Amino acid sequence: VTPDPGLIEYDEDIDLRILGVLEDLELKTLTWGLVDGGFQEDELLDLLDDAAEVFGDGRSATEIKQELENRVLITRIPTSTGDLWRTRMAETVRLLARLRQLFPQNMADQSWKTAPKLVSDYRFVARQRFFPARNLSSAQFLEEALGDEQGPTRDSLEALTLDGGGSLSFSPFQARAAETILQHIGSLEPTATLVAAGTGSGKTKAVYLPALAHLSSLPRDTPWTKMLALYPRNELLKDQLQTALTELRLLKSQTGVALTIGGFFGDTPYNNSEPTGKSWKERNNHRVCPFLRCPSCQADLYWFKDGGVGGLKCSTCADRVRSDELLLSRWQLQETAPDVLLTTVEMLNRRLGDDWSRHIFGVGQPPGHRPRLLLLDEVHTFSGLTGAQVTHLLRRWRHAVGEPVHS
Ligand SMILES: [Zn+2]
Structure with a gap:
């Protein structure tokens, strides 16, 4: 798309x-x-x-x-x-x-x-940047994505189109992406949607909105990983974790459906004790979270002990990010698989064969509780040798999951 x-x-x-x-x-x-x-x-x-x-x-x-x-x-x-x-x-x-x-x-x-120059020569090219027109209202977006289908997926998708009192506008490619994704999730064959658009054009929303809307319609009897989002680099993962958390809050406030999210990568604390890793810098006797900022005011978040597990509290306002929305540590992820798991290629590769953590990636789950969606971000970076390795990694993961997944 x-x-x-x-x-x-x-x-x-x-x-x-x-x-x-x-x-x-x-x-x-x-x-x-x-x-x-x-x-x-x-x-x-x-x-x-x-x-x-x-x-x-x-x-x-x-x-x-x-x-x-x-x-x-x-x-x-x-x-x-x-x-x-x-x-x-x-x-x-x-x-x-x-x-x-x-x-x-x-x-x-x-x-x-x-000293010798570092840059021996350069070429400088300037081009006008273009962005896709956002000329669809949220009603048109819903119509194109779901037709006249009613039900929890539509309610959730509608909730996610809201934006501080008003509603968002969409580009036609976002509506087509949402339609394709929603049509193919849960197919009996492996299916895939590729969304290609420039930076800042709204690719993330085009994928996350239909994905979260679908996930919110699934049974939540026991915790299981419903979607795996795979990133080539930590920085991208952090960015998306922040955005996804905001979307989940919007969903919860509008529909009451509370989905959980987890990030499984280098900075994820190991257990429920105060993280001591290098990236969790100490300030005013608190450890500052290296991968999230306050969803309400963008200030730094401090780690705090919250009913036996770790939570995050804003250094400025009263906002708290607790375990009912973010599973902060590896121990928590292991105990309670998150609905949406963000991880890196590196982490999946290292931990897929690990009995302790493989179920976090949706491996070894009974039918009906296997991941529905795999999101691969920045696929253009998976080229050459790395690309070949990632392909094998995904084959291993798919095989271990044991059910077709929409990518
Ligand atoms: Zn705050």
């Missing part, structure tokens, strides 16, 4: 459009490898004056300059002959292009200044 060609341009922010004018001018010199240039003060003000007129901006050039500077979109470079101005783009390129090799012999007495 890929986005339609009907694409729209993104920037509605007038400052960014003005910035674009400056960047277009800088591009001409940057593509030639000239990184030390800049706009002189008068030159900049003239350009801003012209841009303001073109975009119908009522501000004076000085006001625009001040705003761009406040937003760190442009940087002032003091020189012996007066100030120069560069956009953040040109300054970033300059900083990268001027990096030096930093070996011990170049550390003393500022000798790094004469």
